[in-house]
Structures are given as structure tokens and as C-alpha cells.
Amino acid sequence: MEALRKPLAVIIALIAAVVLFHFIFTPFYPDSVEVGDIWFILNWFMAFGIIVALIATFIAKRNAGEDCETNTYICVTVGFYVTAAVALLFFWNWFDDLTAGEDGQGQTHRFFWVVINVLFIIIMGSLSTHLWFGASRE
Numbered sequence: 001m002e003a004l005r006k007p008l009a010v011i012i013a014l015i016a017a018v019v020l021f022h023f024i025f026t027p028f029y030p031d032s033v034e035v036g037d038i039w040f041i042l043n044w045f046m047a048f049g050i051i052v053a054l055i056a057t058f059i060a061k062r063n064a065g066e067d068c069e070t071n072t073y074i075c076v077t078v079g080f081y082v083t084a085a086v087a088l089l090f091f092w093n094w095f096d097d098l099t100a101g102e103d104g105q106g107q108t109h110r111f112f113w114v115v116i117n118v119l120f121i122i123i124m125g126s127l128s129t130h131l132w133f134g135a136s137r138e
Contacts, residue, residue: 008052009131015049016124018042023117039113043094046120050087053127057083060130079126086119 019042026035057080064076093112097105 005131009128012049012052012124013128015045016121016128019046019117020121049124050090053083053123054087056127083123086116086123090116
């Protein structure tokens with residue numbers, strides 16, 4: 001597992017950087033690029049990132065145990081449950097997007113993408129930092 005930490009950190013950071021770039025700069029290129037097609041592709045990478053984040057935060061929560069410091073226990077527990085909540089929102093909204101048909105998603109579902117994307121970038125940035133520096137400390 002240790003051999004996977006740094007490569008996963010780089011992959012997660014790259015996914016977060018691409019989502020961040022596309023999220024921020026989408027208003028500047030809607031006429032030259034089909035924005036929805038890019039999100040369609042990015043969602044597959046985001047799904048991979050969320051699954052990795054769920055696994056990593058679950059392992060951290062499990063390894064923390066109840067004999068660790070209170071601060072550490074709270075941090076890993078909150079990290080896991082926030083990641084789980086974003087995963088539920090992401091997969092609920094993504095599956096709706098995949099099955100929405102020609103009319104596309106409703107206004108409510110489109111609003112959730114903003115929340116999901118922002119939280120995704122924050123979680124993936126934090127996770128990649130933890131994986132990268134956690135690998136060098138141990």
C-alpha cells in the first residue's frame with residue numbers, strides 16, 4: 001500500500017487541478033468547446049477520485065482507533081463522513097445526469113454540481129497532500 005501513496009497523491013492532485021481549472025474557466029470558452037462533454041469525461045475521473053478518497057479516509061478512520069488523541073480522532077472521523085456525504089451527492093447527481101435524456105438535468109440538480117465541484121476540489125487537495133506527506137513521514 002505504501003508504494004501506491006505517492007502515485008495516488010499525484011493522480012488525485014492532477015484530477016483536482018483539472019476540475020479546478022475547468023470549473024473556474026468554463027465561462028471563458030463556452031463557444032469554442034462543448035463544456036458538457038468535458039464534464040462528462042471529468043465525471044469519470046472524479047468518480048475514481050471519490051472512490052479513492054472514501055477508501056483512504058476509511059482506512060485513516062479505522063487506523064486512528066479510539067486510543068489516539070481526540071483531535072486526530074475528530075479530524076479523521078469528520079474527514080470520512082464529509083467525503084461520504086460528497087460521494088453520495090456526486091453519485092446521485094451523476095447517475096441522474098447520465099439518465100436525464102435530451103432535456104438535461106433540472107435546475108436543482110445543476111445547482112448541486114457547484115457544491116459537489118467545490119467540495120471535491122477541497123477534499124482531493126487535502127487528500128493528495130495527506131497522501132504525499134504522510135508517505136514521507138512514515
